[in-house]
Amino acid sequence: MKTLENQTLLFDEDCPLCQVYTTGFIKAGMLDENGKKPFSNLTDEEQNFIDIKRASNEIALVDNKNKTVIYGIDSLLKVIGNSFPFMEKVGNIAPIKFLLKKLYSFISYNRKVIIPNKKVSEKVLQCVPSFNYKYRIIYIGFAKLMTALTLFNYSELIPDLPKGNFNRELILAFGQIIFQSLFLLKFDRKTILNYAGNLMTVSLFGSLILTPILILNQFINLPEIVVLGWFGITVLIMFIEHFRRIKILELPNHLAFSWIFYKIIALLIILIL
Structure with missing residues (x-):
């Protein structure tokens, strides 16, 4: 696998599915050892250039070098496409990308009713999707x-x-x-x-x-x-x-x-x- 370096996925640590696929990317060598980070561990500096609300709904991929962020399907396609360029090209075909975005939203906005968790009051930041x-x-x-x-x-x-x-x-x-x-x-x-x-x-x-x-x-x-x-x-x-x-x-x-x-x-x- 070709490693996408200096890129970090912000994941919902209370979502088992999110933990599995972000860990899978690292184990497969698609991301480096710093390729994932719990949403609740965001620093004040990171919060200045990351759209917190959007990152709660769509997994964010942070470019640690350039301090830029992409979200949702775009972030997943970039990680996968770095190792499998063909899949990224197919995923970016307009009708396919439209369906992928809808499927992603369907899962993301409902992930807390698919696998619920208690709110942890001591956490300043929680990756809770907007109610849709x-x-x-x-x-x-x-x-x-x-x-x-x-x-x-x-x-x-x-x-x-x-x-x-x-x-x-x-x-x-x-x-x-x-x-x-x-x-x-x-x-x-x-x-x-x-x-x-x-x-x-x-x-x-x-x-x-x-x-x-x-x-x-x-x-x-x-x-x-x-x-x-x-x-x-x-x-x-x-x-x-x-x-x-x-x-x-x-x-x-x-x-x-x-x-x-x-x-x-x-x-x-x-x-x-």
Whole structure:
């Protein structure tokens, strides 16, 4: 690999994904040993020429020699392109770069609902992305769609259940958000949407856990007891993860129990309809 020297990526130390790929760049020799730096460790001098707000939303690549900064997809393309020029050229083709920017924004603006963390009060600087309603709603819609699709296909593996219906699963997934939001009416809109994002991440996480069974069933006919058992384990894992996120978000504990109550209501609706 060709090393990009005197360049430093400012990363969100509370974001596991950010830590992984910045460390990966260094281990691969694409950046030198000083190629990454936690956002919270910025010096006063660096804050004079770095756009702090933009760097919270888009990873910044600092040229330590010239004191210049590029952000987001441009910074990643420069790091990768230094070793693989062809990839940088392809990434800079207008339609491709447009899509890459949208994908980057989709992940960046939602990274704190994908992997949440507690705010650390003693930190002067925290790499927290701006709240973006558009990307939050798109993320919730995406997670809801994936969840409904997975549950629809999974229900097909359980003969004792009434025949699955994709629209039904979609409505139930949407209903979960509405139901849980009723217990958060005293909070502001951002808090509710932030919780909804975490709620749908839990659902998406559950869908990923169910996926191996869906794949395995394509090759062997799994007993219904295995399918039901795996589903039960998945719900338990989801409950634990949901409860953990409630604690991180400092929201009322009763949201964990209303989540379970809704699951029971949804099951009754499926059995009746």
